[in-house]
Amino acid sequence: MSTGKTVVIDYQTGNLNSACKSLRVVGADLLVTQRPEDLKTAARIVLPGVGHFASTERLMTSGIGDAVLERVAEGVPFLGICVGLQWLFAGSTEAPEAPGMGVFSEVCERFPTGIKSPHVGWNSLELVQESRLLRDLPKSPYVYFTHSYRAPVINTTAATTNYGGAFSSVIEKDNWMAVQFHPEKSGSVGLKILKNFMQVSGC
């Protein structure tokens, strides 16, 4: 099993309990922090998130964003969950004034009108390219979603989900990994995904 600290970034929004509990279940030694300097010791980084895209602004002003970029460039695997996935994009129409990290140049948008929003419940993942996070999972596994904004399908999308059209539910690009759903609320499938993340070695 993997060693070293898994640093969970607390940006004072929502509820980190479930994410932390499930990471511990798959063997993570956690450090929950709001301080960029704590990322120096990270063997891997997790950015959980429920809530508004605007709350990610705190990540930029606190220096967490720069620290994450630096560590991921050095080979530390990163996992973004929900808003943590959307933060990797250039931004979101949910908070146009708050820039994202820009790892991906596209912008997240609201679900189209005419379907219920938020998208709440269990929906399936359709694999579109090889994925480290989804290794050894059954075909089209169900995971738990709750969100009103979604990321477009891009060339590093590993899995899509269909709700008012296809959106990115899993993205993997080198050490950047992100999921739109909540693995911590997705039963045994979710725990397997977190376990897979714990076993990724950085590059």
Added chain:
Amino acid sequence: MLTRRIIACLDVSAGRVVKGVQFVDLIDAGDPAELAMRHAAGGADEIVFLDITATHEKRALLLDAVRRAADQIFIPLTVGGGIRSLDDAMLVFDAGADKVSVNSAALSRPELITEIGSRFGGQAVVVAIDGRRNTGTPESAEVYVSGGRIATGLGVLEWARQAEARGAGEILLTSMDSDGTRNGFDCELTAAVSATVQIPVIASGGAGNVQHFADVFTRGSADAALAASIFHFGISDARAMKEELAAFGLPMRLPC
């Protein structure tokens, strides 16, 4: 494809389950955490704890049960009953709940929905509505409090609309006309609420067999349905119920 959800609801009093989902293989009484775990293992898509005493002294017992349940289940856990303030909600979230359900406190002070939503996200706030229409149209349905005893004068559709505008993530609609009858959900009222709001609607009250669930998902346009006492179904667990519903052509999380 987004599946329809089957939610197992456990009524908790003084930290013990007093009434809840009763499947053949799951005789119901005892420890909420243990039963939550067994329902999760049995294929339920979510778990709801409803604290029916919700007195100050008994609150610690509920929180302890939430804490122990949250340590062991990895599907969404909602806690309702006695959430009267942001502080009450915070205690429940700290114990490990993913969502809270608010009812009468939100009626007397609708800002509560927004307060909890701004701190924990709208997805974490379920607004529970107890509605009754007697023989009237869904549009005439009225919101009741105190277990359906006291009419508020507020229309169900109007309150659902307001709750959505205040930032609620989901509506849990209980038909007081159907509750306890085993004659089926109030599909017309559920469909009317579902058409009124853009947020998901969870149907509750009146289930007597699996066909009733199929009806509320189709005719009632429910996004989820609460499974309460259904011991008499002759069904072993949520998984078996979902397999039957899948055979009706409804999208279900299977295998689970």
